[in-house]
Amino acid sequence: MGNSYAGQLRTTRFEEVLHNSIEASLRSNTVVPRPVFSQLYLETEQPLAHDGRTENDDEDDEDGSESNSPPVPYLMKPPPEGCCTTDGFCQAGRDLRLSSLASDPLDVPPEFMLVGVKSPSLPDNLLVCAVDRRFLPDERGRNALLGFSGNCMGCGEKGFRYFTEFSNHINLKLSTQPKKQKHLKYHLYRNNQGMLVKGAPISWRGNGTHANAAPPKKRHKGWSPESSSSSLPESTVKTPPSSVALSTSAPSSVSNPSYSASLLYVFLLYLIYTGHGPLPQLTGNVSEVLVSSLLQSCYLSSQTLPRVYQHYGPSPIQPLSTEMQILLTVYYLVQLGPDQVPLIEDLEQIFMRSWRESHLSEIRQYQQPQTPGTQGRHYGIETQQPLTPSQLPWLAQLAASSCGEGVVVLGEDVGSLTQGLQQTFTRLMEGRLENTNYVVIIVTAPGQETQSCVVVTGKHQCRALAESMFSPSEGLKEINHQLSTGVAQDLIHYCNSLGQDGDIDSLLDSASVDSNEPSPFSNSQESYDVSCVCMCVEYSVEWREVRPIQLAVARKLLSHVCAIADSSTQNLDLGSFDRVSFLILVPPSEVTFQQTVLHLWSSGVLQELGSLDQECASQNEAERYVVKMDQRAQTRIDSLIQEAHSNSYTLYILVHDHAHWDISSASYCSSDSGLGLVDQLLNSRQVRDSTNILILHVTSFPFALQTQCTRISPYNEIHWPSAFSNDVDLYHERTRYFGVSELLESTRSGSSLPLMRYDSSFESMVSTLEERFPKLHSAVIRTTVLIQHYCVALMAVSGRISGSHYLHKHTSVETMEIVQSLLTAAQQCPAHHGHMVLLRIPSLALAAWAHRRLSRVRGQLGLEESFEIILGNPKEALNIGQNFIDQIKTWLKIQDADWIPRTYLELEALPCILILSGAEPLGESLPRSLKYCDLRVISCSYLQRTTLEQELGLAAYLVKAESRPPHNPGPGSDLLESDAEKLSSTDNEEEEGQENVQSQPHRPPPSQSRRQHSKSTSSGSLSPQASSPHLSCSWTRGVSRPPSLLLPRALHDIITASDGSGLPRCTSFLPHMSVAWASSFRPLLSKMMTCTEQSLYYRQWTIPRPYHMDSSNRTEGRNDNFHPRRLLLSGPPQVGKTRAYLHFLGILSRMLIRLMEVDIYDEEDINYSQYIWVQYHPPNAPWPNPDIMKTMPFDYNIHDPKYDDISSVYCPGYKPSAEGNPVRQEDVYLRRRTSRIKLSKYAAYNTYHHCEQCHQYLGFNPRYQMYESTLHAFTFTHLLLGEEIQLYFIIPKSKEHYFSFSQQGGQLESMRLPLTSDWNPDCIKSPIFTPTTGRHEHGLFNLYHAMDGASHLHILVVKEYEMAVYKKYWPNHIMLVLPTVFNGAGIGAAHFLIKELSYHNLELERSRRLEGGGPAGDVWPFVILADDSCVMWNAVDLDHAVSLKQVLQHMEACPDLAHYGVCGIRKWNSRVVTGNKQQEPFSRGHLHDFLLLNVDRSQNVQYDQNRFTCHDVDFTLRLHSAGLLVCRFNSFSVMKKQIAIGGYRTFIIKTKMTDVPTSVGPSQYICAPDSKHLFLATPAQLLLEKYLQHTSQKLFPLSTKNYTHPVLSVDCYLNLGPEVTVCFVSSRPHSVNISTTGLLFSGLLLCFADAFVTPGFLKKFAFLKGATLCVISADRSSLRQTVGRLELEEEWRFRLSDEFQTANAKEDRPLFFLTGKHI
16 A cells, blocks of 8 residues: 555556556456446546547547637657757667568567558658557457657667657657657568568557557547446536545646556455456546555455365365455554555555464464554454454444544445445545545445445555555656756745745845954864864874674675585585686665765775785775676676686686665666666676675665575575674674664664654644645655755754744754764864764755755855765765865875865864755765755665665664663664674663753763774775864764654654564565565564574565566576675665675685695605715706616615604615604604695696586596496416406596406406507506505595696505495596505505505407517506695795606606615705705605605515504615615605695504503503403504504613614614614625624514525624514414424523413414513
C-alpha cells in the first residue's frame, strides 16, 4: 500500500504497474458492455456500428479525445539547432526508411521488435524503429503496456521513454498529439531472401465486435465493457471536489498522466480462490486515478501456503479466508492515525499473526509461535467458527464505527463493485467524504465469491501513496520537471512572504544596504590570530595508523582467502602467485573517488606491494588503482582482465566498494543510465573464469546480495565484529561505534533531548502547504520550507535585520539552534574552528536551488567569511572558497600552494553547510566536526531497509570510549548495524543524548580522552590532539559527541517503533527494492540473530527481481551457484572498512611472498678445522679430470651439518677443534638453522602447487583419465637376499613409453634407457629415483619447473602400505612399490633395491640392445638418487638459482663420467664464499641427498639393506675402499627444504604391548638373552643403531673424546655417537685403506663379519689395553662361531654377562652382540 514496490522499478515500471493493474484487475471477459460505475468518470459512448466500431471512429482517430470533440492543437517542439530535419531521416542525419534499410543488418536488442512507423510526410514509405514488445499489443490486440520504450535504428540512440520525444527525433512533423497507436502501424520481418519487409498490421483495436476489449486509453477516452444502454447520461457528469482529483477542469490537457501526482488511489482486492470479480473498467479522466495491485499481491502471498504445510497429508491447516483478510484490513485501517499512511508490511504481519494464532497447535512442529504485539493494537481474532460472507459487511461496519468517519464501509446494499464505486464517487462529489480517509467496498452477493476494494480518499494518504508509485529516479525526474516548468514559483513566492512582517527579499535588501561594517560573525583574516591555534588544538595526520579491530578484520579476510585455497575445489592456488595487484571500484562520486585515493595513498599499501619504488609525492599515482563505476570503468576493467590473462603469477583483487549501489541487471539497463555496469563487468565470463582474479564486495548494507540466487557463498562472508562484549573492550580500541541503534537508544533515554528527533513546526508548515499546493511534489515543498527556515534563521541570528526578534516565529526552534551553533562556534574559537551542518537534499536541481538561495542570503547578510556553503554534487569536485582553503591549510600546516581539499574529511573543523545531493549517499565519509545531520527533506516513500539505513548512516560516528562514565555500559549494536556477533541493545545513558548545548552544555572530557580520536570510513581521518584544550572551542568539545539527526516525522515514527521481536520496525521491511520476499509465511528477524544468521535469513526468504543482477544466477538442479572466488565484507557505515581491506591487501601480499618462500637448511659445513685447501683443478674447469681426481686425497671427514651428532671418521692429518661439534638432541628438525628463501622459477613443489603449466604434468591430461594407470609386477633374483625379489610398478598410461613390454601379454620387461651417445637438449638421460615415506602431500615430487619443462623419468619409491595414498596425490607419477617385507625397513633398503633393480635393468637393456643389433655397452648406466626435500639448485659461483635440468645436463655431459662410481653436489649454505675463483671446483669425499650413481661401475658395492641411519656414509666409505672414484661438483649446490612431516629419519620406538608410543630410554633397547624384558615393536637393526648411538661412551669408555685412539670398524660404519671416533677399514683384498701403522685403537667393532675378516687380518692392528670389543651377529650361534673363527679369545676377555640382544621378541629376530676387553 504505502510501500508500493511496483512504483520503485526501473523507468518503465510506472507504466507497467498501471497497465498490470488495469489489465489484470479491471478487464472483463464479457462481450456485452456493462454500465459505468460513476457519473464523474463517465462520458456517453457512441452507438456501435455493425462492425463494432463507433460511427465516426475512423482509422486515424486516435488522438485521445472523443469524436465529437475538437482536436487538441499540438505545437511540436522545435528541433535542436544544427540537427537534420529531412523527412525519413532522424535528427542525427541517419536514414530510417524501410526501402533504405531493408538489406542492412540491424542490431535489435532482446525483447525488442522492429516496427514500421507511418509518417504523414512519406505516405509511400515506412520508417524503421525498434520498440519494446511489452508496449505493443499481442495478436489479439491486448496486453500492451501504457507508455513507450524505443530505439532509433538510424543513429542507434537508445532509451526513448516518451513517444512524443521519439517522434521529434525521427522527424514525424505532426500537427496533432503524437500517439503510438496512430503511428506504429506494421510489424516488420525478414523474408526468405533476408530482406526486411512490411508484415501484418499492429492490432491496436482487437478484432470484430470485441473493439471494447482494447486497453484503456492513457487519458479519458471511454472504454466500457458493458452495454452503452446502461451508461449514465452525460448530463449527470459533475466535477468532483478539487481535493479529490487534480486535473478536473481541463482533463484533456494533461500531457503525461503517468507522472502527474494523483490524489485518488484505488487498491484492488483480488480474490485468490476463483480469480473472478474484477473491478469494472474506469472511464473518463482515468489519468487521475492510479490503480495498484500491491494489496492484491499481499492477499495472494498470504494465501499461498508453504510446501511444508501443503504436503502435510490431510492437514487441517488452511490459509486465511478472504472474509478474514478483508476484516483484518478494516481493523488495520481503523487504527491508523489521521496522518499515518498504510504500510503493506504491517498488514502482511497482521495476516501472518492471525493465521499463526488460528493454527497454533498445527504449526508448532514447524515453526515457533511468534510473540504477538506490534504497532497499534493486537489483531489476533479468535474465531471458533469461520467468518461467513453474510457476517462480513456488518462486522466490518461495526469495526469502522469506532473511528467515526475515518473509514467508511460500503457493503450491505452494494450488489457489485460497480455500484459501490458509483456510490463512493457520488459521495465524493457531494462532499460527504471530507473527513474520510478510506472507503472499503465489500460485495457479498449470494452464490458468488466475495469481492472488495479500497478507495483511498484522504489527501495526505493519497499524496504519499501516489509518490510511492514513482521509482526514485522517476521521482527525481518529476521534481526536475516541476522546477524547470516553473510550477514551483508560486510556492517559492508564497514561502518568501512573511505575512505582516514583510518578505524575505525586501528585508535582505534593507540589510545589505545598511551593512557598511563587518558582521560580528565574520572571520576575517585581520582578526585571525595564528598564535591562538596551538592554544586550541593541534592537528596531526594519522592516515597510516590501523586500529586493532581493522587489523582483526583484515586477518579474517586473509583467513577466508586461505580457506578457499585450502579447499579441495582447487579454485585458488595461492602458491602459484608471487605478487598482488588490485583495482578498487567505487560509485560515480568524485568525493568518494578522491576519498579512497587519499586512504590508499596514505596507507603505504602501494609501497608495500611494490607499485611505488619510493614514498609517493602526490596522490596522482594512487588514482591508477581506483576507478569510478561509470562508462570509463569498462576500459579499466578490460585492461585488468587482459593483464590478468597475461600474468598468471599475479593475483588480482577487484575490490567492489559500496557494493549495494549498483546491483541492476545489465540486460535491463540502457547504456546511458549508468547502471548495470557491475553486472556487465564483474559478472562477466572473463572475470568468472579467471583463476587469478578474486572479487571482494564491501558494503554496509549486504542484504540485497544475500538472496536465494546470490553469487556469494555464506562461508565467504566476513562480518565486522563487535568491539565490545559486556562492556569489555575486546580490541583495546578506546573508541565506541555510535550508529543507528545508538541513535535509537537516545530516543528512549527519557530526560534529555534525543539525538534523533523530528521538527514539529516544520512538519506543520509542510502539511499546510501540501494542502495549498496539491500539484507539487512533497520534496519541492519540504525543500522550499526548509530553505526558508534557514534563511530566516540566518537573518535572525546575524543581527543585521533591525528588530529581528519577530523573525523567530517564521522558523523553527531546531533550525534556529543549528544556525546559531554554526555561527557562534567559529566566533568563540580563537582558531575559528567550527561545525559542519549537513543538509541532505536528494534532488540535484533542488540542491542547486538551495545552494544559490542560501549563498545569496549569506552574501546579503555579509557572512561570506563566517561559514562556507558547499554543494555536494556526486559528479563534481569540491568547490571551496580560497579564504577557507587558506584556513584549512593553516590548520593542517600544508605548504603546497596548489593544495585544495578534495574530500569532506579534509573539511575538519571548517564551519560550513554541506548540501549533499544525489538519489542516495555514495559512500562519502564526513568529518568529525559534523554536528547536525538534517534529513528533513528525504523521501518517506521508499521504505526499504537499505534505503533507510544508508541515510541514517550519515550520522554514524566513532566516539571516545574514555569519555563515557565508567558505570555506563554504552550503546549496544543491534541488527541495524550488522556490526555485532550478537544483535543486542543496551541502555543508553543520558549523556549521549545531551545535544541541546544551550540548556545542557557538555562537560569537556579530559585531554587524553580526545587524543588521537578518529572517525571516518577508514579510521584515518585528521585527528586533533588537544594539548591545551581551549574551553571556548565548542568544536574541540564536540569531536567526541555524535551529531544530532533531524528526520521527517513519518520516518521518525517508523524508525522508533518496534516490531514483535523487539527490533525497530524498519528491520522487517523489504531489504532492497531489487528483491522480493519469497513468502509471507516468514518469521520475523530475531533480536538475538548473529550477522551470519541474519545472512542465512535473507538467503532463505528473499528472491531477486528480474532486474536484479543475480536473477540470472540459476543453475538447473542446484540451489546454489556460488562464485568460488568472491568474498563479501559487511560492516556498519563509517566504521573503517576501507582501511581494513587496504590492510588486507598488504598482508595478503606479504603472505604470498611468504608462500613463495621456504625454510632452507642454512648451516655451515662441519669438520673443516685446520683444513688446508690444495688447488688441483683450474678454478674454471667445467668437469673433473679422472687422473687428477685419483691424486686427490679422499676426505674422510663428514661435512654435512645434519650429521653433526654422529661419530666422526678418522682421517690421518686431521686435527679436530677443541670444542668439537655441538651435541644436538634427537629429532631436531625445527632446531636446525634455516633461512627463508624465495622460491625461484626452477623450484620443486609439493602437491599444493597447481599452476596451469603443471596440469598435464600432474595428471590433468585430456588424453587420459585421471588415475588411469596399470600395476605391473617385476621379478629378479639377487644373491644377497637369496630369493627372488618381486617389485611392483604403477605406470600411468601417459608414461608407458618409458618402458618396454612383451608383445604377448604386455608383461613389463624393462625400463628403457638411452645410449651414452644420445643427447637431447630437452631431455634428461638419467632416471630419477626418489625414496619417500610419510610425505605424500609435502614431498617435492613436482619437478616440472625444476626441469624447466625438460622430459625426464621420475620414479617415486614407496612402501606398499602407502601405495594408495601416494597414487591418489600423484596420479601421473610412476611408483615403484617395495615388497611387503620392507614395510618396516629404513632408507638403506630403498636405496639397496633401487641400485640392484637399476643394475638388473641395465643388463636387460643391454640384452635388448643386442637383440636389436646395437652395442651392449653403450647403454646409459647412471641413475639419480634424490631426497624428497630437494627444492632448488644453485650455481655457486654466480649465487643464483639454476634449473635441475641445467645441473644434470652439465654433469651428464662430463666426458669421463663413466670413470666415476658416484657423483654429487654440495649442500647450500649462505656463508659459502661466492666468487672465490681459487676454490677447488671438485673434491673427493662424502656425498649426500643428491647422487648421480654409476650402477655399472658400482656393481659390487651395495647399500646395506638393513640400515636406518648413516647408510650414505657407510656406502661412500665402502665405495671408496673398493677403489671407485667419488666426485663432488662444488660449482653446484642443492637446497633442502625443512619438512617436519614424515621422512626416513622419523623413527617411532614403541612397545610390543601397545601401538601408543611410550617413553623408552636407550638402555631399554637391549636386554640379556633369555631374560624377561619389555619387548619393543621396533626393527632390531634400528634398536641396535640407536643403542650404539646413545650409549657408546659406556660401551667404549676409552674412545670417548679420544680422536687419536679411534674405534676400529671393519667393513661397515656405525654411528657410535659424536664423542667417539670411528676408523673405517675394509677387509676386502686390494682395498684402499688408510695407513694404521703406529695407531693404537681404543676398540674393535665387528658387525656381521664375513669370510674376508680373518684372524690374520685382525692381527695387523694394535689396541690399547682395556680396549672394548663388540661383535654383532644375527643369532647367538653365529655369534659364537665368529668368536671362534676369528680366535678372539686369545686377545680378548669375555664374560657371560657381556652377551646382549636387542629388545625384540623371538619372532622379530633380534640381533645379538658380545662385548669383551683387550688383554
